[in-house]
Amino acid sequence: MIIDIVMPIGHWSRHLTSALESIHNQPRNFRLAIMDASHDPRVKADIASVGLKPDIYRDGKDNGQADAIAKAWLSMDGDVVTWLNADDMLLPNVLRNVENLFLSDPETDVFYANSSISDDNGMIIGLHPEVQPHSDILLRSNIISQPSCFVRRTAMESVGGLNPELEFTMDWDLWVRLHNAGKSIKFVNEIWSNVTWEPATKTASFSRQRYREIFALIRRNSSFYVSAKSIFGFMQHHKSTYKDARISLSTPINKLVNFSILNLTATQQKSIELHFDNIDAAVKCNISGAEVEISEKSIRANFDRAIEPGESVQISVCADQKSSAKLMSTNWQK
Incomplete structure (x- = not known):
């Protein structure tokens, strides 16, 4: 194939x-x-x-x-x-x-x-x-x-x-x-x-042309009222999402989620931190020998070897179904 x-x-x-x-x-x-x-x-x-x-x-x-x-x-x-x-x-x-x-x-x-x-x-x-x-x-x-x-x-x-x-x-x-x-x-x-995602990307922009294309697409499958309502909701969501991407680009964690995260830095890294708005979850890491530390708002995985630039690691986060924890950001540390 x-x-x-x-x-x-x-x-x-x-x-x-x-x-x-x-x-x-x-x-x-x-x-x-x-x-x-x-x-x-x-x-x-x-x-x-x-x-x-x-x-x-x-x-x-x-x-x-x-x-x-x-x-x-x-x-x-x-x-x-x-x-x-x-x-x-x-x-x-x-x-x-x-x-x-x-x-x-x-x-x-x-x-x-x-x-x-x-x-x-x-x-x-x-x-x-x-x-x-x-x-x-x-x-x-x-x-x-x-x-x-x-x-x-x-x-x-x-x-x-x-x-x-x-x-x-x-x-x-x-x-x-x-x-x-x-x-x-x-x-x-x-x-x-x-x-x-950065302000210059097409995803982050909201021009008149983008508005027209979105409305036309939704209108093909919905009534005018539903289309207009959807466009208004889209605009409000778009505004809140890009006002502060580091806060609003979050995903509720209410089940097992596998994070495959790249080392996007130019150097070797020895640990990674996942920051949440609150923690009521357990975490496992697929890197042999990694030690996991859980605090009130973060999970830190310390690896027994350096993670090379461009290499990825997988971290499984399992939360209770009633959990409201949200992943806010991740960052590598040497």
């Missing part, structure tokens, strides 16, 4: 090297197309520094991100498709796990998981606040994190692929059409990617 990955690059990002390395370090069950519209020589320099050799590299102006991705997919023939932005990252071995899921469950068309969220300084500040198991809620809220979503090519092609006319909702629009077509969509309670 081959997974086709497209990386659209509209402008150079200082996170690009990390994004490229996260692909380069995956098992070689993928093909990569880089669609570079940046006209920035640093992009080619970063590709060369990582040692990554894309199967397709196109340098030049395009008609937008969706158009670039759609054209790249047309030039490829892998079994599964996805895309990764230049400031996001795949976690280690994700592509192998995704391949195994599709091979073991041939009736499923889409698999998606959660994403950790980091700020522009590489600090993990929580989990994606919208992600949840697949349901009709998708018709009024984008509950799928794009870099953690993988789609069978046959399913993508059967609903017409990405709409190149869209700028802000091209991913959500595709998920909704897959949903309405009755495709099998399954959520996996794992973390498959890391997303960088």
